[in-house]
Amino acid sequence: MMVRVAQNKKIDLAIEIAGVKFENPVMVASGTFGYGKEYADLVDLNQIGAVISKTLTIVPRDGHPPLRTFETPSGMLNAIGLHNIGVDNFISEKMKFLRTKKTKVIANIAGSTIEEYVQVAEKLNSAEGLHMLEINISSPNVKKGCMEFGSRADLTYECVKAIKEVSRYPVMPKLSPNVTDIVEIALACQEAGADCISLINTLVGMAIDWKKKKPVLSNITGGLSGPAIKPVALAMVWKVFQKVKLPLIGVGGIMNTTDALEFFMAGATAIQVGTANYVDPQTSVKIVEGLKKYCQENKISSIKELIGMAQPSPT
Amino acid sequence: MMVRVAQNKKIDLAIEIAGVKFENPVMVASGTFGYGKEYADLVDLNQIGAVISKTLTIVPRDGHPPLRTFETPSGMLNAIGLHNIGVDNFISEKMKFLRTKKTKVIANIAGSTIEEYVQVAEKLNSAEGLHMLEINISSPNVKKGCMEFGSRADLTYECVKAIKEVSRYPVMPKLSPNVTDIVEIALACQEAGADCISLINTLVGMAIDWKKKKPVLSNITGGLSGPAIKPVALAMVWKVFQKVKLPLIGVGGIMNTTDALEFFMAGATAIQVGTANYVDPQTSVKIVEGLKKYCQENKISSIKELIGMAQPSPT
Amino acid sequence: MVYQTDSPVLENLRLGEDCYKLILKAPKIVDHSWAGNFVHIQVNPFFYPLLRRAFSINEVDRKKGSLEVVFKVIGTGTGHLSRKKKGDTVNLLGPLGKTFSYPDNEDISIMVAGGLGIVPVYFLTRDLLRKKHKGKTYFLYGAKEKDQLYCLSDVKKLPKSKVEILYSTDDGSYGFKGYLDALLKQVLEKEDKNKVKIYACGPEGLLAKLSGLAKEENLFCQLSLEVGMPCGMGTCMGCVVKYKKDYSSPVTFKRVCCEGPVFNAQEVILD
Amino acid sequence: MVYQTDSPVLENLRLGEDCYKLILKAPKIVDHSWAGNFVHIQVNPFFYPLLRRAFSINEVDRKKGSLEVVFKVIGTGTGHLSRKKKGDTVNLLGPLGKTFSYPDNEDISIMVAGGLGIVPVYFLTRDLLRKKHKGKTYFLYGAKEKDQLYCLSDVKKLPKSKVEILYSTDDGSYGFKGYLDALLKQVLEKEDKNKVKIYACGPEGLLAKLSGLAKEENLFCQLSLEVGMPCGMGTCMGCVVKYKKDYSSPVTFKRVCCEGPVFNAQEVILD
Ligand SMILES: Cc1cc2nc3c(=O)[nH]c(=O)nc-3n(C[C@H](O)[C@H](O)[C@H](O)COP(=O)(O)OP(=O)(O)OC[C@H]3O[C@@H](n4cnc5c(N)ncnc54)[C@H](O)[C@@H]3O)c2cc1C
Ligand SMILES: Cc1cc2nc3c(=O)[nH]c(=O)nc-3n(C[C@H](O)[C@H](O)[C@H](O)COP(=O)(O)OP(=O)(O)OC[C@H]3O[C@@H](n4cnc5c(N)ncnc54)[C@H](O)[C@@H]3O)c2cc1C
Ligand SMILES: Cc1cc2nc3c(=O)[nH]c(=O)nc-3n(C[C@H](O)[C@H](O)[C@H](O)COP(=O)(O)O)c2cc1C
Ligand SMILES: Cc1cc2nc3c(=O)[nH]c(=O)nc-3n(C[C@H](O)[C@H](O)[C@H](O)COP(=O)(O)O)c2cc1C
Ligand code: FES
Ligand code: FES
Secondary structure, eight states: OOOOOOOOOOOBBEETTTTESSSEEEEEEESSSSSGGGGGSSGGGSSSSSSESBBBBSOOOOOOOOEEEEEEEEEEOOOOOBBBBBBHIIIIHHHHHHHSSSEEEEEEESSHHHHHHHHHHHHHTTTTOOOEEEEEEOOOOOOOSSSSHHHHHHHHHHHHHHHHEEEEEEEEEEOSEEEEEEEHHHHHHHHOOSSEEEEEEEEEEEETTTTTEEEETSSSEEESSSSHHHHHHHHHHHHHHHHHHHEEEEEEESSSHHHHHHHHHHHHEEEETTHHHHOTTHHHHHHHHHHHHHHHHOOOOOOGGTTTTSSSOOO | OOOOOOTTTTOOOOOTTTEEEEEESSEOOOSSSSTSSGGTTTOOGSSEEEEOOOOOOOOOOOOOSSOOOOEETTTTEEEEOBBOOOOHHIOOOOOOOOHTSSEEEEEEEOOOHHHHHHHHHHTTTTTTTTTTTEEEOOOOTTTSHHHHHTSHHHHHHHHHHHHHOOSSSSSEEESSOSSOHHHHHHHHHHHOOOOOEEEEEEEEEOOEEETTTTEEETTTTEEEEEEEHHHHHHHHHHHHHOOOOOOOOEEEESSHHHHHHHHHHOSSSSSOOOHHHHTTHHHHHHHHHHHHHHHHTTTTGGGGTTTTTSSSSOO | EEEEEEEEEEEEEEEHHHHHHHHEEEEHHHOOOOTEEEOOOOOOOOOOOSSSSEOOOOEETTTEEEEEEEEOOSSSHHHHTOOOTTOOOOEEEEEBBOOOOOOOOOOOEEEEEEGGGGGHHHHHHHHHHHTTOOOOOEEEEEEESSOOOOOOOHHHOOOOOTTEEEEEEEESSSSSOOOOHHHHHHHHHHTTTTTTTEEOOOOHHHHHHHHHHHHTTEEEEEEOOOHHHHHHHSOOOOOOOOOOOSSSOOEEEEETTTTOEETTTTTEEOE | OOOOEEEEEEEEEEETTTTEEEEEHHHHHHHOOOOTTEEEEOOOOSSSSSSEEEEEEEEEEETTTEEEEEEOOOOOOHHHHTTTTTTEEEEEEEEESSSSOOTTTEEEEEEEGGGGGGHHHHHHHHHHHHHHHOSSSEEEEEEEEEEGEEEEEHHSOOTTTTEEEEEETTTSSHHHHHSSHHHHHHHHHHHHTEEEEEEEOOOOOEEEEEEEEHHHHHHHHEEEEEOOOOSSSSSSSSSSEEOOOSSSOOEEEEEETTOEEEEEEGGGGGG
8 A cells, every 4th residue: 555656747846945855845753753664664765755763862762661652532642751772773773774765864863961962963973864953852751851941942042052063964953832932942943053943742731540540641741742733733833934934844733635735834844744654654655645736736836835825925 | 401410418529619619610611601591591500510701801892703713623723802791791681690590600801901800800899699700811812911911920920919909709810721831820820819720721723724725713823622632731730730739620621521530630629611511511510410420439428539639649 | 492402313315426314303493493593413422523513404394303404515524424324313402593584475585595505495485385475485496516406306396386496507407507696686687676585595605695785785685604603502602704784883793603594684794 | 564455344243242353355464464463453534533443363364365353342443443334444554563472383382362362362273273283272261251252152163172172251150260360270280381382362460460470480471462552563662561581681661562462471561
């Protein structure tokens, strides 16, 4: 059931962000596609704009004890706790396969301190075939780092700036929705020299097992993702687009082509497919195909025309 | 199909908050039950702990143009814009009916300025049969007031304090989830002398009509409610319970008895049923019935035993 | 009085591609239902889709205590409904909304039914027949093409002696070729506009045109509107339409679920 | 190799109250499926419930290219599945997970099937029969009460000459009265523990007991675990179990979907 994207010369889905040329604007979100190879039996990676790795830390992490996930109405909670193989193993074990594919490769990174973020970024400078760094300043599931930084403009600025100073790759901070003013955080990224911004990570949520009278997740709270949060993600892309000049990569509850269209029209330059990969691993490829069809039917020659189309025209 | 609650002498669902004795801890949320009479054909108001009015303002408001609502996966967006009959009409037209019922009556109020909040609160001092004020510092759908105040601890403090100074009724500020740190806002309420706290109002969200290439709602963004947001609401009740001493009234996505149980176990003293009223007007009465049954089966003599049951025991 | 009932499905008939007639037993609701009323149906007890769906009542059988709704599958909610079988139950709220102002015997009634907008005006027509209404009655039924005149067999059963039936299709595949409002104008030319009472329901475009026509020519015209209705009970304030009583009044908003769905065409602003 | 297929429902048989056997056509998956593998089923294409549901494979027909899953209705997902009819299709991912280590002819195999945990060990037993496995084989099948031995008729068809079948029910309504682990202990007393290979699946409590027993008595015992599985493909890291290779190793987490669902009982920590 590998979906093949119809060849169509006229329709240009390619986008360029910070000098990186993506074949199309559809990426798979961090933590929902492993390190890429896991889905290679099912999904033609050559047809996806970019694969974003699970968040990488300086040393491998084991994450939280079970239970780590729970399904909610039109969504799911996760508290994985950044269980990952560590940046070194990623470079030595996972990049080799990814380099053989046309898809662009984005490494998502995190640390408990800004120094750790910087160390991971430095290590990745030697990863051949990598194209961009996504900075996880937004995962709600760890005690130190991530959302701790992404909830404050000053720490966001510091963290992004420090990484920009050492990395040879363009940098894409990933924002948390659990803030009073996401525009303020996005502006801090812009000032710090970020090349683009992805939004959103998960919303903090929890569930209680009323039979056992205790929280379902071992970590108590987790991150909510899936269709349930799409309206929240879309509103944040919309608002940030109005004040921030950087290209935006929209993520949150995207299940199909029309969901993706909403994000482009709100102002996204590209989108990421997250939870939907679990539901249907073909989602990203189907969206690529769907976007081509949409553009064809609506005589749109470049996907770029769609960006911010629903926004009021500047006066 | 009026659901009747089985009489059971032994089970005590009554709760007292700030001196007000509620027959049971199930309230219907502001904006989802009109002014009470609308549902009188279907729901026995004597069986509901409290009816909370639509937000009242100093003069009647017309609200936003259509479209005002939109369904989303397991949720809905609304941008009503506080369309309401105004506080005077509420007192003269709606209180008479509500006084004839055993349910407690809570007036939800808002204003564009703190002065307006105070004026509405003062007017309600003369409303016979009222029991409490809920302070809407959290609706995301108006340009001035509401969430503007509830997003900042200092303004929350000022607003709540000003109302406390004039009102003869206990005061329940209603918090917005669209903040970085809801505990900080809750603490500001506590300091300002609030008697209890309700949480949460809706999450900011939006939808785009991809066919028309514009936002679905005339107000562009709206508030997300329903089962989709339950995990977020529950996590906020959980966190506030850990730091704030005031009774908490949980609201957000409660559809049935087990949802309500989760909120009690997280730390709520009472709960509010919102969007579920639209789906099944009997929801609140069914939950009252369900709680009785649960207590009976689990040999719980007072609902108070459930409050915070899933929280770690204090060390 | 509004009732909430678990109503058994008596029949679910397929009327055409993706169009169904659902017959539900709901005696209490039926007792109080008149043309223009609607029911609010919980299509899935598991909250997916979350909200109820509104359907005008197409016809009632007051003896059997049953009512009909006719619907087209357009999304999740109507998809669920289309799969209901005899013996299933669905939860109903009803009757909801304001009814049409029934015509007097002196009036000339013109029903304007665009597509599935036929539902409330069909009920009105059937009710007038039951009441042995004497006034002249036109029934204008239009759709894009013949296949979409889903209720054709019902309409054909209306007594020709009492109701003058005219059809239109956009493509001319049945009856008059063209839009319903053009057909309506032909009828209006033959009749005394002061005696005419128009009752209409149908797609937005049609109703907007009729609203314009009613304002220009000062016609008595009632429209049954459709908008998304979260509660159906007047509490959410979510279903409003722009309303302007007359030239000198300000624009306000009226709730379609309880101050409508039937409105005077001259008083609503459809844009 | 993992496949994703839209698989037609060939049959959906009711095995008892709220228990069903679904037979699906999925030739590619069947070709690569062995005992312990599972399929991940999208029960509703409209994303409600959102996530796939995992089901061990009960049996395959390699000629027809069909596979069986047996399930109990416990929530929305299995509720949807129970209503699937011949001709419907469901989207499958499979075969997923690690299989049991099949026994050698010298081994004494003991299948321990608690409730619907029968599924993977039934497949193993059937596969051994197909492979003309020579080793002694026990099949222990237990449930709360007789009515919950949903697969009784399948088990009864196992050749008695090749498989020694023992039943248990908690209430004694069929076979041995008591828990399955007690029955297992009786069997173990008769056999050489060094030759025994235990294959088990069932409720959490049973598996925890078996894990304890295996550690105490240093038994070869493989357990098929069940936990919520968002992806089933090893990417979400959501389905982990506590794992400790041996006494001196640290506790880590293993993904049940791809490093399991079959684990050595001595290596997992079930609490
Ligand atoms: C008073 C009234 C009477 C109606 N009578 C009929 C009838 O007799 N026959 C019939 O086929 N349909 C009728 N409708 C429209 C019917 O309610 C919609 O077709 C139905 O809600 C679509 O639901 P869905 O889940 O299949 O579609 P979806 O597109 O999935 O629905 C999504 C959302 O949009 C809303 N919505 C979409 N289209 C409409 C619409 N046209 N009107 C109102 N809400 C809409 C729904 O409430 C829902 O919240 C009536 C609507 C109203 C308000
Ligand atoms: C490898 C594997 C093999 C399985 N084999 C079978 C089988 O052969 N027969 C059978 O009846 N069931 C089997 N299960 C369990 C089956 O997946 C659950 O019964 C099913 O997911 C329940 O879905 P639901 O929507 O009906 O229930 P709900 O309670 O609504 O499900 C809610 C959530 O909990 C999760 N969940 C609940 N119970 C379980 C459970 N026991 N195991 C895993 N996830 C759970 C679901 O994934 C879902 O996300 C297996 C599970 C796994 C992991
Ligand atoms: C199980 C799971 C694990 C995730 N892990 C990460 C992660 O490691 N790093 C990260 O930046 N985001 C992580 N995310 C967040 C997603 O990348 C995405 O931002 C979020 O899920 C919202 O998108 P969605 O609704 O499409 O899933 C994870 C999400 C899920 C569901
Ligand atoms: C249509 C609609 C109108 C609402 N109006 C108000 C309001 O006037 N004042 C207010 O404080 N909250 C209002 N709310 C918020 C609800 O009271 C409640 O806080 C929120 O919907 C979350 O609960 P729920 O998920 O149970 O609906 C409204 C909600 C909806 C859906
Ligand atoms: S549908 Fe709620 S007020 Fe009309
Ligand atoms: S279910 Fe996702 S890693 Fe196992």
